[in-house]
Amino acid sequence: MSINISGKIGVIAAAIAVAIAGSANGQTINGAGATFPAPIYAKWFQAYSAAHANVRFNYQPVGSGAGIAQYKAGTVFFGATDAPMMDSEMGGMQPTLHIPTVAGAVVLAYNIKGIGAGLKLSGDVIADIYLGHITTWNDPRIQKENPNITLPGEAITVVHRSDGSGTSYIYTNYLASVSNEWKNKVGAGKSVSWPTGLGGNGNAGVAGLVKSSSGGIGYVELAYAVQTKLNYGPVKNKAGNFVLASTASTTAAASVAVNALKKDVRVSIVNGTGANTYPISGFTYLLVPKASKDAATAAVVADFLKWAMGPGQGMAESLLYAALPAEAVKINEAAISTIKVK
């Protein structure tokens, strides 16, 4: 065989040898799922790895749908989702714990020429925008809620998720709770049949599309709207008050659910009661195996979770997530101690 070709094969063989030898130091734990908590998880994993040099978390923010699917398929060690699994979904899979990590708010970020932050929206208006009934920004129903703002006649470009998403799950649960038409026609879930609009991949993809579409509106986790400097406004809650998304108003939503949490951590907190409650909020969960065959990895994950319930919670506020209520932390700590680590 000619020198060139055998030379080439030699190079490849060497490359593979290097690859197999690899860097054997340290342990990489693979996880995948929700984009909603990805900013805080990135921070947590970085901080935890800084203290535990031999541990790395490779977290792929591919959406809750893909996170659950790949966790169930066993292709990743842990999953992450904002949409808890129902009992029917959990049949036939390894015993799994839902660990709520933080709570977050979904805001409606918009990009309207000449309009800054603070556009007020009520549930039925939001639902009708997403149903395709309200198509321009100066629609009388939007104008009525914002008498002090002169809205342009620009067409509304609705932006939604194209992937299976826990953010969509929280958001559509909210829409179904405020609009019967939405509940009957579309329903709530990780991926629904959107009546109208553009699909973007992940929270970042939706923010990107809103940012570059004039007249665009899209739902993203609060941290994404703030990081990408998108405008958002207060949303009318169940008590009839317009409330702006913040850690305080999300905490208010989370604390309403404390009693329900004690029975089952898989609770919905959208459209909750209370004067200062932000209505489009939700917990986000990590999915971890209760009795993994890989006990060593399970031990590291359990230790990380304990850390997340302690110092980790303190980092939530700076990234605009709501720390868990103290009761929820206790429930989690009890659950984490049941993870088989030997």
Add this chain to the structure above:
Amino acid sequence: MPQENSTTEYIPGRPSSLQGKKNAGLGDKVFRNITLLFSLVVVLLIVWIGVQLFKESSITRHLTGISILSSSVWDVQHQQYGALPFIIGTLVTSALALLIAVPMGLGAALFLTEIAPRWISTPVSFIIELIAAVPSVIFGLWGFQVVCPFLQDHVNPWLIAHFGSLPIFAPPATLTNMLAAGLILAIMILPFITSVSREVIKTVPGSQREAALGMGATKWETVRDVVLKGAKSGIVGAVMLALGRAIGETMAVVMVIGNNPHIVKSLLQPGYTMPSLLANEFNEAANEPIQRSALLEIAFILFIITLIINASARLLILWGNRQATGGNSSSEKIAAKLEVVKKFGFPIVIGAVCLYQIVADVSSKGIGGLLGPIELVLVLFGLSRWMTKVCRKDNKLWNRWRAANHNAMYVLFSGFAAIACILLFALVYYVAIQGFRALNPNFFLNDGSKPPDDPTGGMKNGIIGTLMLVGMGSAVGIPIGLMGGIFVAEFGKGKFGAYIRFAADVLNGIPSVVIGMFAYAAFVLPIGHFSAAAGGAALGIMMIPTIMRTTEEMLRMVPTNLREASLGLGATRSRTIISIVLPAARTGIVTGIMLAVARIAGETAPLLFTAFGNQFVSTKVNEPVSSMTMMIYRFATSAYPVWIDLAWAGALVLLIMVLTISIIARLATRNRYALR
């Protein structure tokens, strides 16, 4: 030719090998059968992919039967899976792409073969061929960040103002939409149409051209009546090949089409295609049996469609080559039928559309509406018809009119070739400007695990991942492709060889996203987790047909007298191939390998389901790894300036890598041709 001198030294040293002829025959047989086995891998892969997709989509086939093709509701929540919006989206964007790219590509091909002097046609065809080497994720990045905003600001409002009353241009326009997808696809398939048409046009015998010119036809008339007629079926083949590409294209489309699972009338509204649906939903459907099965069924439909299109395109090109040199009988009948459609169908449709637009213009803007673009075009068209009629009466005028036509067509063709070059420059320009601005040492030193507000992030993990994946892909693809190519060129003279060659072409046409889904089912699930190895295997499969076909073509170019000389001196067949033929074709084969490497280095879709991505540098074969393409995709569609910059920097580095490989490879073969 130094290598020929060195290879001829082998032979005089072994005259005694004549005695061992029986043994040598056995050796030849073993060698032949080994290469045969490798070449059969191609057939095996097609069957394996088909069977895997068919088997795994059984749930929806039994549940919904054929109605998946006609149902227009895709609702995962309510377990309703209808593929019609995606099928229509795929067909509409592909048709739009052909509508734009065929006249341009054909015009550019005619410019290159019939008009341009050598010193222009050589670099221009070189540039157009380079467009084909640009990774689709870079087209997507450029499309999403540059083309879509440009269309939304300048083109869409104009279209709405002048053609808004036609349902296909009805407002409102969205940033990402079907028009943008069609346009990007058109740019991507342009080089295929141009280069294949060029090859086909070249096969029209010079004598036919000379005959037409000798009878007094202008050069344009010769092109229209002789060259295009002679090359017709070959050109149709080229167009179908391009259609196959457009239908299977994933990453560029997913970034610019808007991902809206409904049937929309307006091109300015978002749509969805089959490959983009697969790219978006397959990873999350792993454990939703029905959704997963529906997606696999769509992949199977895509597989069958591309199979049919590619197969018929190849047949048409073969047929065209024969027809150009010999007679044509059966194609006449089809041509006659097409003629009827051309004569009555097109004028009726176009007339109706024009009439509708004129009525709409007049009713909305009054008499002033008659100054719209469509009316102007109609007036110009009428004027030219009238001129033709008038000029025909006078011989002198008629000749002048013909000359004017000739000149007009030449200007048009040169313009098409120029546009093709300008588009590539625009792409390279943006990637270079934005990439160099964003590129800094951190790009190579750090990995992509940094939060989006930290500007020190990099793509070290992606660069190393890409190198690993390409290395592993090569380890799979090169030996199989090489041995398969040897079989087809040296032993596959009969029908059997033709079948294998055909299979290789068909495998080459299967959309990469379908190969990714196959690799997930075939490698990721049995292993139990995502891995670099699975990604490498997927890329390796994609390399096989390219390497096989170029190896074959290069081996065929080795003159028979070299082989005869070697055989005559008593060398065995296998000895001749290994010591004489392969070294003589070395440069060409290495070129083919480099082009295949350049192609897979830019692949994204199959890696999403196999290599999966990794925020950190990983060099382990059995762990997920990232690639530059996956990182560009993820960063490009985000809203963070830091990440978008990283995507541009990544695109620049990847583009430099891929274009360098392609340019070196092409220059190498160019020198070789010059030598011969």
